[in-house]
Amino acid sequence: MKDDLKLLVVGSGGREHAIAKKLLASSHVSQVYCAPGNPGMTVDGIIPVAISELDFLALKGFCYEEKIAWTFVGPENALVAGIVDSFEADGLKIFGPAKTAAQLEGSKDFAMRFMNKYAVPTAKFATFSDSASAIEGLAEFSEPVVIKADGLAAGKGVVIAQTKDQAREEIALMFKKGQKRLVLSEFLSGAEYSLFVAVGRKDYRILPMAQDHKRAFDFDKGLNTGGMGAYSPLPQLPETDYQRMLHEVVEPTIAGLRQEKFDYCGILYIGLIMTEQGPKVIEYNVRLGDPETQVVLPRITSDFAQLIDCALNGDALPAIEVTAKACLGVVVAAAGYPGEYLKGQALPGLQATDEIKVDYANVSEKVERFVGNGGRLLCVLALEDDLQLAQAKVYSYLAQHEFVDCYYRHDIGAKATGKFAGVTGKLENLS
Structure with missing residues (x-):
């Protein structure tokens, strides 16, 4: 691996902040740019570039001009739109799956058919292109029924209908709103986990696992979000x-990627649920998760940039070294998210310390202060000897600051620690 590499990360959120920060920590990397990035990234020496993640022509021009060694793609929309195909057509190195393989996230139907073809355990499902047939198809499913938008929905395109009547209403509403296809699937019960695989052209490596918290409010209440915290x-x-997850899910998935000749060089996220029958896949994503990335990457002690460099050059992937320490992150979101949310709220000055880090997402800068500019605003993180200590550090830090027109969950990590952080920030027994 060469030294003094200049790299580009595509995206603007907390995930991209974490990726860019990890790449910049490599002794081989001299500079990391992020397009479009956000102002909060500058705190860690990352340079935002005002180019949209979907403006492939401008992004490629920037890579030529700045002599970028390679590009790491953060968000799914750019991957599904074909950024990798576009870059590779012009001889530019880029980490992520090509457009065909990106359908594993871009289309729920494509992903479920792939799983069935390669014997990857998943839920029973059926796909429909109109409201009438979907409502008729409900007869094949027990309550509750999972209803998924077929395309990208930023983690918010899933409805769990508790009754058939509710399912009928949701189906009619989703098609009325312009949805072209829906996937109905059986409800799987069990603990959910996030598993990440770095896939090279020759081999693959398993990254540390994480658990996300999708619902907006404490105790998994409220609407689905892009993720409110992880550990x-x-x-x-x-x-x-x-080990069952690796053998029954990862191995046949990788075999399927090879057999389909996807030439997959990127991250594969596998959303798993441990059912009474064993592990089953809820969904594939073709990139790192958000906010899981923020807690997974700090635990990797080996050179992450070297891992990606080897994957892009077709070399054998080095082993991933991981600390035994635990990392926990809590997302601060704008009031109203994931629905209509408020913008422009002044955020408190959050100074990173040896114990606490902050990854910024939807923020802008106004008179030397960061203000909210979207749904999920930032993620506060701690890396400590165990999860309970990391949880205590994060919630103690959050309690010391006033967040106006914002909210965050108080139970991130509770499923592992048995502890719940009350609204005062004091740790109390989970009840």
Whole structure:
């Protein structure tokens, strides 16, 4: 691997902040740009570039002009739109799956058919292109029924209908809003986990696992969001279950990628649920998760940039070294998210310390202060000897600051620690 590499990360959120920060930590990397990035990234020496993640022509021009060694793609919309195909057509190195493989996230129907073809355990499903046939198809499913928009929905395109009547209403509403296809699937019960695989052209490596918290409010109440917090590792996951995930899910998935000749060089996220019958896949994503990335990457002690460099050059991937320490992150979101949210709220000055880090997402800068500019605004993180200590540090830090027109969950990590952080920030027993 060469030295003094200049790299580009595509995207603007907390995930991209975490990726860029990790790449910049490599002794081989001299500079990391992020397009379009956000002002909060500058705190860590990352340079935002005012180019949209979907403006492939301008992004490629920037790579030529700045002599970028390679590009790491953060968000799914750019991957599904074909950014990798566009870059590779012009001889530019880029980490991420090509457009065909990106359908594993871009189309729920495509992903479910792939799983069935390669014997990857998943839920029973059916796909429909109109309201009448979808409502008729409900007869094949028990309550509750999972209804998924077929295309990208930023983590918010899933409805769990508790009754058939509710399902009929949701189906009619989704088609009325312009949805072209819906996927109905059986509801799977069990603990959910996030598993990440770095896939090279020759081999692959498993990254640390994490657990995300999708619902907006404490105790998994409220609407689905892009993610309100995460933690890693997962002490509640038995080693036998983890090995089953690798053998029954990861291995056939990788075999399917190879057999389909996807030439997959990127990250594959596997959303898993541990059912009574064993591990089953809820969904694939073709990139790192947000906010899981923010808690997974700090636990990697080996050179992450070198791993990506080897994957892009077709070399054998080095082993991933991981600390035994635990990382926990809590997302601060704008009031109203994931619905209509408020913007422009002044955020408190959050100074990173040796114990606390902040990854910024939807923020802008106004008179030397960061203000809210979207749904999820930032993620506060701690890396400590165990999860309970990391949880205590994060919530203690959050309680010391006043967040106006914002909110965050108080139970991130509770499923592992048994502790719940009350609104005062004091740790109390989970009840």
